[in-house]
Amino acid sequence: MKELVLSLFIFILAKHVNSCYSIPTKEQFQSCLSKNHSIFKNPINLTNHTSDSKVFTDFSESSSPNSSFLNLNFTSLKPILILKPKSESEIKRSILCSRKLGVQVRTLSGGHDYEGLSYLSQSPFIIIDLVNLRSININLTEETAWIQSGATLGELYYKIAKTSKIHAFSAGICPSVGVGGHISGGGFGTIMRKHGLASDNVVDARLMDVNGKIRDRRTMGEELFWALRGGGAASFGVVLSWKVKLVRVPEKVTCFISQHTMGPSMNKLVHRWQYLGAELDEDLFIRVIIDNTQDGNQRRVKTTFQALFLGGIDRLIPLMNQKFPELGLRSQDCSEMSWIESIMFFNWKSGQPLEIMLDRDQRYEDLYFKAKSDFVQKPVPENVFEEVTKRFLEKETPFMILEPFGGRISEISETESPYPHRRGNLYNIQYMVKWKVNEVEEMNKHVRWMRLLYDYMTPYVSTSPRGAYLNYRDLDLGTTRGINTSFEDARKWGERYFRGNFKRLSLVKGKIDPTNFFRNEQSIPPLF
Numbered sequence: 055m056k057e058l059v060l061s062l063f064i065f066i067l068a069k070h071v072n073s074c075y076s077i078p079t080k081e082q083f084q085s086c087l088s089k090n091h092s093i094f095k096n097p098i099n100l101t102n103h104t105s106d107s108k109v110f111t112d113f114s115e116s117s118s119p120n121s122s123f124l125n126l127n128f129t130s131l132k133p134i135l136i137l138k139p140k141s142e143s144e145i146k147r148s149i150l151c152s153r154k155l156g157v158q159v160r161t162l163s164g165g166h167d168y169e170g171l172s173y174l175s176q177s178p179f180i181i182i183d184l185v186n187l188r189s190i191n192i193n194l195t196e197e198t199a200w201i202q203s204g205a206t207l208g209e210l211y212y213k214i215a216k217t218s219k220i221h222a223f224s225a226g227i228c229p230s231v232g233v234g235g236h237i238s239g240g241g242f243g244t245i246m247r248k249h250g251l252a253s254d255n256v257v258d259a260r261l262m263d264v265n266g267k268i269r270d271r272r273t274m275g276e277e278l279f280w281a282l283r284g285g286g287a288a289s290f291g292v293v294l295s296w297k298v299k300l301v302r303v304p305e306k307v308t309c310f311i312s313q314h315t316m317g318p319s320m321n322k323l324v325h326r327w328q329y330l331g332a333e334l335d336e337d338l339f340i341r342v343i344i345d346n347t348q349d350g351n352q353r354r355v356k357t358t359f360q361a362l363f364l365g366g367i368d369r370l371i372p373l374m375n376q377k378f379p380e381l382g383l384r385s386q387d388c389s390e391m392s393w394i395e396s397i398m399f400f401n402w403k404s405g406q407p408l409e410i411m412l413d414r415d416q417r418y419e420d421l422y423f424k425a426k427s428d429f430v431q432k433p434v435p436e437n438v439f440e441e442v443t444k445r446f447l448e449k450e451t452p453f454m455i456l457e458p459f460g461g462r463i464s465e466i467s468e469t470e471s472p473y474p475h476r477r478g479n480l481y482n483i484q485y486m487v488k489w490k491v492n493e494v495e496e497m498n499k500h501v502r503w504m505r506l507l508y509d510y511m512t513p514y515v516s517t518s519p520r521g522a523y524l525n526y527r528d529l530d531l532g533t534t535r536g537i538n539t540s541f542e543d544a545r546k547w548g549e550r551y552f553r554g555n556f557k558r559l560s561l562v563k564g565k566i567d568p569t570n571f572f573r574n575e576q577s578i579p580p581l582f
């Protein structure tokens with residue numbers, strides 16, 4: 055009955071909104087939130103909800119329309135309101151008021167979306183910022199954790215480390231990334247070769263749907279639960295919390311870096327790594343970072359091998375001597391540490407207090423960037439790295455990160471979760487170029503460079519279709535066009551992220567959100 059009343063309400067309002075297209079004001083929205091209307095229990099106390107937020111100021115007000123959010127013309131549309139709910143019922147009310155007033159919802163956890171889709175929109179919108187809903191409950195008996203989706207990876211890692219010396223969670227490296235976006239988009243990290251992606255370790259989830267109804271794994275059904283683990287949750291509703299499986303790690307792990315500056319030997323090492331990265335023991339993760347270094351007034355390209363080994367130095371050295379002697383690793387290049395310290399190590403923060411893991415504000419402030427991704431299935435010829443080096447010398451801050459797969463990633467079938475880039479993929483490439491000056495010409499210059507590099511790489515990476523990683527979102531791949539985007543139109547970019555799973559995601563979307571309320575520039579269109 056409530057639902058019926060609500061739909062009627064929305065219908066009338068939607069008509070009203072469409073016919074005169076007036077954007078609801080903040081006051082209208084606030085009045086909806088605070089009224090003791092029959093269909094809404096628990097009016098929201100607006101005292102602490104404002105329309106000014108750090109995120110918004112950083113990315114929308116100062117940088118739009120010159121933002122790095124690329125081929126969209128994000129006008130300087132501000133969110134009507136930024137809500138920071140303190141309870142799940144406040145989220146419900148925010149969703150219902152948004153439907154009633156015909157505005158869109160952007161859900162924001164860590165705010166790290168590469169194209170800003172959690173805080174920018176071309177249509178009138180509100181932001182639901184989950185910052186106040188971030189509790190973490192660890193159950194060591196079960197070796198699981200319930201995490202509210204406003205928590206960051208750093209907060210999760212810190213809590214795990216304070217609770218146990220031998221547990222970890224398999225997810226990304228950067229502590230300020232939010233679990234809301236990250237886990238629902240996959241989640242690459244240093245122990246993924248042994249334990250799979252973050253999304254592979256989800257055992258339950260609580261989702262609020264378009265009607266404000268909360269569903270867990272049992273009540274949402276296995277299809278929707280499947281979709282949330284890699285399909286990007288923003289298309290389906292608001293994930294309130296995840297239940298994840300913790301994994302066991304040794305009390306001491308080993309890390310090393312090995313740096314090399316440009317030249318034939320560097321290219322040889324990267325070339326060789328391609329054959330090994332995905333083949334090595336699952337306990338060993340070696341990623342490659344290619345970037346620039348300034349040496350006086352000379353610019354050089356350098357390669358860094360950054361590694362985590364789930365074991366001690368005594369086992370690592372013989373392994374490296376046998377498999378990758380070209381790197382010449384010595385025990386004095388290695389350090390033993392706890393798993394949480396290895397996260398600090400990968401963030402170049404070794405030796406600092408663990409509490410910096412709790413810093414949520416390490417965003418890209420005053421820094422603009424464009425990123426892209428690729429999957430590599432057969433080793434790239436050595437001369438390609440020479441060409442990449444040449445191109446890098448043209449830029450101040452380009453970089454490329456190569457992250458190896460194999461191990462657990464390959465054991466999971468392509469259809470077991472929406473993330474399809476499994477067996478047969480050697481590694482992922484993340485390309486990024488950053489700049490500091492927020493001007494259109496400056497942006498265009500760097501973006502053009504990035505697109506040319508991406509074109510250059512075409513013959514060497516996955517095809518039919520060329521794969522891309524959802525968590526490195528790239529609007530160059532294509533965007534949806536409004537509420538009635540067809541499945542056929544969206545396939546162009548959708549199958550690049552999800553391959554054959556895209557259709558299944560669209561069918562799930564058709565069931566849970568048939569009116570396509572939860573949508574953004576790259577959301578899954580409903581299919582019936």
Ligand SMILES: Cc1cc2nc3c(=O)[nH]c(=O)nc-3n(C[C@H](O)[C@H](O)[C@H](O)COP(=O)(O)OP(=O)(O)OC[C@H]3O[C@@H](n4cnc5c(N)ncnc54)[C@H](O)[C@@H]3O)c2cc1C
Binds near residue numbers: 161225231240294
């Ligand atoms: C500095 C940096 C380092 C990174 N390191 C890694 C890494 O090591 N490994 C890796 O795999 N990726 C990495 N990423 C990419 C990262 O995984 C994605 O950007 C991820 O989507 C960020 O999640 P978030 O919650 O911080 O982002 P947000 O911008 O808050 O959200 C991203 C998307 O998810 C939606 N969303 C967020 N929360 C919810 C929710 N509760 N319910 C429904 N939808 C939601 C948003 O609306 C948006 O569409 C990194 C990104 C940055 C900027």
Ligand SMILES: *[C@@H]1O[C@H](CO)[C@@H](O)[C@H](O)[C@H]1NC(C)=O
Binds near residue numbers: 090097
């Ligand atoms: C809202 O209405 C309910 C009954 O419908 C009442 O019990 C409650 O006190 C009201 N709250 C406010 C803030 O007016």
Ligand SMILES: *[C@@H]1O[C@H](CO)[C@@H](O)[C@H](O)[C@H]1NC(C)=O
Binds near residue numbers: 100101
């Ligand atoms: C809202 O909260 C503030 C501060 O917590 C309080 O002063 C105010 O009376 C509350 N308003 C309502 C309508 O409950």
Ligand SMILES: *[C@@H]1O[C@H](CO)[C@@H](O)[C@H](O)[C@H]1NC(C)=O
Binds near residue numbers: 099101102140
């Ligand atoms: C508003 O914030 C203050 C300070 O954090 C807090 O004490 C108060 O309870 C909050 N009020 C509401 C209604 O959330």
Ligand SMILES: *[C@@H]1O[C@H](CO)[C@@H](O)[C@H](O)[C@H]1NC(C)=O
Binds near residue numbers: 127128129
């Ligand atoms: C972007 O949209 C705004 C408002 O609709 C318009 O004024 C502006 O010219 C557009 N910019 C581009 C580059 O299309």
Ligand SMILES: *[C@@H]1O[C@H](CO)[C@@H](O)[C@H](O)[C@H]1NC(C)=O
Binds near residue numbers: 193194195196
């Ligand atoms: C932890 O999980 C076990 C096993 O399911 C359960 O019996 C126990 O109650 C849980 N502990 C807490 C604190 O929730």
Ligand SMILES: *[C@@H]1O[C@H](CO)[C@@H](O)[C@H](O)[C@H]1NC(C)=O
Binds near residue numbers: 116117492
């Ligand atoms: C955006 O770009 C225009 C044109 O380059 C420039 O005049 C303007 O100052 C820029 N705005 C901001 C906020 O940087």
Ligand SMILES: *[C@@H]1O[C@H](CO)[C@@H](O)[C@H](O)[C@H]1NC(C)=O
Binds near residue numbers: 536537538
């Ligand atoms: C979307 O499709 C529905 C049903 O076909 C139609 O009624 C509606 O007008 C369309 N909306 C837009 C904005 O095209």
